[in-house]
Amino acid sequence: MPKELLKKTATEAGELIHKGEVTSVELTQSLLEHAHSLNEQVNAYVSFRDDKALEEARKADEEIAAGNIRGPLHGVPMGIKDNLYMADEVTTMASKIHGDFVSKHDASAVTGLKNAGVVITGKLNMHEYAWGIDNNSPHFGPVHNPWNPDKVPGGSSGGSGAAVASDMSFSSLGTDTAGSIRIPSSACGLVGLKPTHGRVAKFGCFPLAWSLDHIGPMSKNVADAAAMLQAIAGFDHRDPTSVNVPVGNYSAALGESAEGLVIGVEEDYFFKDVDNEVERLVRAQIDELVSRGAKVKKVEIPALAYSEWTELATSLSEASAIHHNDLINRADDFGDDIRFLFELGELFSSVDYLQAQQARRQIKQEFAQALSDVDVIIAPTLPVMAPDIGSAVADLNGKDVDLIDSFIRFTGPSNLTGLPALTVPAGLNGGLPVGLQVIGRAFDEETVLKVGSIIESGDPMGGARAPIGA
Template identity: 75%
Template sequence: MPKELLSKTTTEVAKLIESKEVSPVDLTQSLLDHSHELNDKVNAYISFRDDAALAEAKVAEDEISQGNYRGPLHGIPMAIKDNIYVGGEVTTMASKIHGDFVSKDDSSVVNKLREAGIVLTGKLNMHEYAWGIDNNSPHFGSVANPWNADKVPGGSSGGSGAAVAADMSFTTLGTDTAGSIRIPSAACGLVGLKPTHGRVAKYGCFPLAWSLDHIGPMSKSVADAAATLQAIAGYDPRDPTSVEAPVSDYSAGLDSDPKGLVIGVEENYFFRDVDSPIEDAVRKQIDQLVSQGASLKTVRIPSLRHSEWTELATSLSEASAIHHTDLQNRPDDFGADIRFLFELGELFSSVEYLQAQQIRRQIKQEFTAALQEVDVIIAPTLPVMAPDIGSPVAQLNGQDVDLIDAFIRYTGPSNLTGLPALTVPVGLDDGLPIGLQIIGRAFDEAGVLKVGAQIERTNPMESRRAPIGA
């Protein structure tokens, strides 16, 4: 099978599968061969499911040949992050403590993906317990960015970002507590969607911070993200944070134009302390939308100045509560960086946690008010470019800044509010991708996807692909 097929988007190859021009079995074998060949260099996979994947591909092929085509994910080979449970199989959370953990049941999203007919090729590398942003794991090794193997892929879903960028998975899922879908998607040149909190059920996903966690697609195109979200969205009573809300047709209207779109820009937070090439690329895309009929409006969200402390007080406190017993009984089995963060989380008082929730409510109210005046808010996804693997700092206009603080600064607010946020690639700086973030109203994933598709059609990446895997 031609290797060029692996570079196609999910929706492109789906048409070939539906028309029986491409065999799911041959496609899966080709993707597995490619992934095994690259994994020593990229380290995107923690584990493979070769035999199981080929058996699933054969079932899909038989169903399709009998006229039982289920939709755009049917027969598509993909891997998922290793904190999402596959029943009867090991899910490690990229940790030592859960290195042999086996869940009884599939997670909600895996169950839905199986209903859509996907072929599961394996589990993807991640930052330990999803609490980190560079995917440099003491237990499973660092993941390389396919645009430059010396650079971090972002995290915590770094294996997910690297796998899709290197054509080792057609689409995938990440989890996002402070940006862990959008950070690696931006760093690896992908489309990444954090849905509204409650839109995608989290049953069977190991938690990092209950009130901030999300699951969403990481894909090669906006259409792929829409198709993947379509498969996994919906209510599940087993997840107490799941919301019973109507699920839209996310693929509908992706060909719409920006005429009448009102874009909000929050200058004081989202365009403060951002690396100049990133700011230039994002503003260029805003100008493009305005030239096509959109309008621009400045919005103010004053409480954003407290968002970084609020995000950390919430995530650290909740994460430390989850890991408290292991922190007391098995502290040396955590990676040093994760152990430090969990210990730090033990220092927040109940008063501080509740103060953070009060600020969080204010931030949410201010976003809601702003989004009554505009359709979406556009901002950079990251204020800095991906640094070298192992570096605790990034460069912001020639100055060293703390990597964790910088990477979560623009993504964290959408976890606090629970609002949908999409990142799309809008160009390169020194060979590395730049991401633009689109924040929308609650449960309006369709709206942010439409804006993402409008940007994507201008081809800001000029059809360039990651060198590793191409």
Template identity: 65%
Template sequence: MSKELITKSVEELAPLIAKRDVSSLELTKAVLDHAESLNETVNAYISFTRKQAEETAQQADNEIASGNYRGMYHGIPMAIKDNLYFKNEVTTMASKIHQDFVPDFDATIISKLREAGVVFTGKLNMHEYAWGITTNNPYFGACRNPWDLEKIPGGSSGGSGAAIAADMCVATLGTDTAGSIRIPSSACGIVGLKPTHGRVSKYGCFPLSWSLDHIGPMTKTVKDAAGLLEIIAGYDKNDPTSVKAPVGNYTEKLNGDVKNLVIGVNEEYFFKNVDYEVEKLVRAGIQSLVDQGAKVEEVSIPSLKYAEYAEMITILTEAATIHHPNLLKRPEDFGADIRLLFELGEIPSAVDYLQAQQLRRQIKLDFQKAFEKVDVLIAPTLPIIAPNIGDDYADLNGAKVDLIDHIIRFTGPGNLTGLPALTVPCGLKNGMPVGLQIMGAAMNEETVLNVGYALEKTNPLQGKKPELVSSLQK
């Protein structure tokens, strides 16, 4: 029974827990047993909190037995990326400098998850300070992609992506500054949502780039992501970027109806220099929505040609500013890859930064115009397949291309604009997952999630899971 339990999504488990057909404690123990047995292989977790998890799970069972069921995530085991603050618990940012850092408060979203009755099983591996896309961590070791242990899981939320794909936790959160939710979600074949900037509080999340950072769900299904967004969304006075906007009933609005939906396709940027098989699978995903009644319209977003420059100048300079004191005092305590990025971030001038913000404003305006004509924009999440651990290059139709430049090409615009963006699996290339990205207008997560739900119903992965997991569950 425990092997079957750990494979289930939150939407499958929640009714079982609510009816007390399954106990939270039973589920939590099964997930932890599985995660601990696999962690030496996958390295998704930095640390486990079994004792606290079992106590919280038992408390959830007691509450449910007394008629106090809190909702979809009550009693659900979740591990969390290790840059989100837990009061009185070590939060490392997967770094040497913060290896002993203990916050004196919970991140706002952690408080909200506690209120929802979530069971926390541990802290997940990540790229150091969230500044990278491989999760090849110099202090906690490389996290591995469950679909192919030689390959990266993506990053910076690589432990989050790998943990969900390998059933090492039931749901989780990622942080996203240039694609760090969507990159590992695509690479690991799961669902990842970057909400609208300001929709979810960042208070208590160690920053990478103040104006680009987002927090959002990483889950097994679209409905799981919708349910998690309902919990973590909402205005927070402690976050100056938080927006006062109503939180939707995202799960109730999921019906998969895409009749008369207008899908925007931007050929000149989002379908340029893409792996042939990735492009084929994404276009097949679009066609599956057309077969359900959607329409396609080509859109032009001229300023997208400046997006990579604006994204890199913004993230480099803001990240370097955040870490400037430690870069001066103890540069040797940063991993070599991110130390170089922080040093590069000291080079651009104020003129460069402010020019990038003007370009960013124009990109936002051009996207706004596009969404006057279409309901969503669909593109590949990544133009490439995840490369091997340690590689600085990726294969793009037989050519070697710079990994970091290409892997954030299609995700970065979502951070620049702050628009909601969802990645869902749309197929496999040589046994590795391919993601399809759905972008929407500001605060329109409802539509983005519903389009993802419509695609999910076509079962693009045909029920396939990583062999590593499948073999353990036979």
């Protein structure tokens, strides 16, 4: 099978299958062979489901031949992050402690993909327990960025980002507690959507921080993200944070006209201490939207000054509560970086945590006020570029800055507020992708995706693709 087919988007691949130009079995077999051949170099997969995936593909072909097409992703092969449970199959969380864990149930999001007819090819590498942003795993090894294998792919969903960018998966699911969908999507040149908190049920996803966790798509383009969200969105009573609100028609919301859009820009936080070229590329896309009919309005969110402390106080406290017993009984089985963070989380007092929730409420209120005057807020996704694997710092205009603090600085606020946030490619900086972030109103993923599709239609990447897999 021509390798060019693997470069297709998920919805393009689905259309070819449904037209009979290729079978799901043929496409799945080709993708698996490609993924196996690259995995030593990229290290995106921790496990493959070759036989099960081909059986799912055969079933998809039979259903499609009978005229029973479940949707645009029916028969399309893809891997998923290894903290999403699949019934009677191992889910490791990229950890030693859960290295042999087997769930009795599929995650809600996995059920959504299966109901959409997706073929699941395997489980994708991640930062241990999803608490990290470089995906340098002590248990499964580092994931390599397909744009430059010496660079980190971002995390914690780094395997998902690297797999999609190198055509080892047509699309994927990631999870996001402080940016873990958007960070690797930005670093790997992808579209990544963190939906509104409660839009996608989290039953069957191993938690990092209960009140901050999200599940969402990581894709080659906005249309794929819309189709993926359509498949996984919806209420599930088994998740106490799931919200029973109508699911939109996300694919129908996409468009190319910016006429009448009002774009919010928050200068004091989102454009402070940013890589010069990243800022230039993001502002260029804002200018492009204006040239196509959008208006820009400055917004102010003063409480963002407290967002970094609030995010860490919340996430570390909740994560440490989840892992408390293992910290007591199996501390040496954690990776060093994860153990340090979980131990740090135990130092926060109840007063610290509750004060963080008060700050969080203020941040939410100010975002709601700002978004009452604009359609979306646009910002850089990351203020710095991906560093070399093993580095704890990133370069900010010639100065070393802490990597974790920098990578989550612009993404964390949308976890605190629960607002939908999308990253789309905005261009290249030194041969590496730069992401632009679109933040919207609660449960208004349609507008966020529409703005993303408008930006994408201008082809900011100029057709560039990651060298590995290209």
